[in-house]
Amino acid sequence: MLSPDFVNSYLDSHLGERQVNKIQHSFPSPRYWNELSVPLDELDEDRRRLREMYGSSPVFLYIGVPYCIKTDPGKCGYCLFPVEEFQGNAALENYYGYVEREAEMYREQMEGTVLTGAYFGGGTSNLYKAPVYHRIMDMVRRLFPEISREADLTLEGIPQLFTREKMEAIAGSGMNRISMGVQQVNERLNSLSGRKQTTKHVIQSLEWAREFGLSVNVDLIFGWPQQTVDTLLEDLETLVSWEVYDITHYELNVGGPTDFALNRYHELPSTLANLELYRAGRDFLLEHGYRQLSTYNFRRPGDPAARGFREGYSTTRFEHMDNLGLGYAAISFFNDPALAPGRSWSFINHRSLPRYKAAIDEGQFPVERGFRHAPEDFLLTVLFRSLISTEIDRTRYRAALGLDIYEKFATVWDALAERGLAEITPEWIRLVGDGAFYAPMISSLIAEERYRELREEAAQRKKEARRPAVTGVTTLPVPGVGSGG
């Protein structure tokens, strides 16, 4: 266990630092995913065993699109996701054909599973023309004949690419939610990203979504260049006045060779100013009847079109995780405590489009690399998810994993509680106050000991890889290791 002194000095030095949003990828960070051969046949066997054991097995599906429309600056000035410039509809449809073929490769593996939710993301998934949404849902139904009645089936897109015809097709296909990347309602601030999005696009898309009974999430980003508490509150006021029930408010993740990192760094609010932005946004939304459902997501009850989705939270077997990722750069997670040690995985599909397609042409699963979880990694994965939901149910951890999650990381929880960032009761550990803002940093702290071990293992592998004439080496040097968890 981390010593109280270490935990306190870690918190002292990190509370004022810009956070890196690693929480999305769960544990560990993808820089440690260095197994180039992921045994999909082993996963197939394990899925069957779990189904025999539990009766049925819930699966969450993600499908990605590589393309985005060109912006100046490129990649919207801030985006860190792997994306390719849109090359026209023929290339998009050609890509989609590959996704259908990949889905077919998983069909037998998915027999007897239940689809609990799906996310069609990217890239920009509303680049597809209207008829394709029906094709996508037909493919999903072939892959998952059983879809939970509560399933959120969300298509992500940008406001300027929705049309009435597309919205009708999205709803008609059986999808039931859209997530719109708005980032800034303020047109002047938004234009810094090179996106040609107007307020009219946003309002119009909201109206069409309502007309066809789709539930709507709006993504915003705080910590944007030149953003102030006033512009943030104006944006939120506008969204509340438009009756947007579901708002996801990400903190800007700055990094890589993006325009914001290279050319607008001096215009970004400081870390402490980001905390002020976070507090102002949170308090405003709570005062207006929204509930904080995760570190980033706020929802107002009463949305006639909504179901019960909550990120990081599951009402059934919370410790089971089967996220199937299809398409370019899609990520899959597979975890369950009943699996033998070393049989849990995180993996990512090829981030090179030609390689993604070539693998499928060769009849191979298009997996680029993965991480085989040791039992302690499995626990961290589950805990990272609980932290996203801002609360940890100690009773469920006891029942499912046979351990007291408080005891396991007591020095961290105690230090957080002393600083007013967490609340500990016999049943729960909850992030309170600014705790949710610091969730990425808290996750890194909790994983600190395991990250140390992984860094040592990676350094060892690097050393071995430098030795000449070694045959049968299946791992690559790990990119970026040594620069922190």
Ligand SMILES: C[S@@+](CC[C@H](N)C(=O)[O-])C[C@H]1O[C@@H](n2cnc3c(N)ncnc32)[C@H](O)[C@@H]1O
């Ligand atoms: C990967 S994008 C895809 C959706 C769509 N292409 C769009 O731009 O709206 C999904 C969401 O991630 C968020 N996002 C992208 N880059 C980010 C960054 N550097 N920091 C924080 N959030 C980011 C944005 O809010 C965006 O809506």
Ligand code: SF4
């Ligand atoms: S923010 Fe969205 S539209 Fe912009 S580059 Fe990233 S994925 Fe594409």
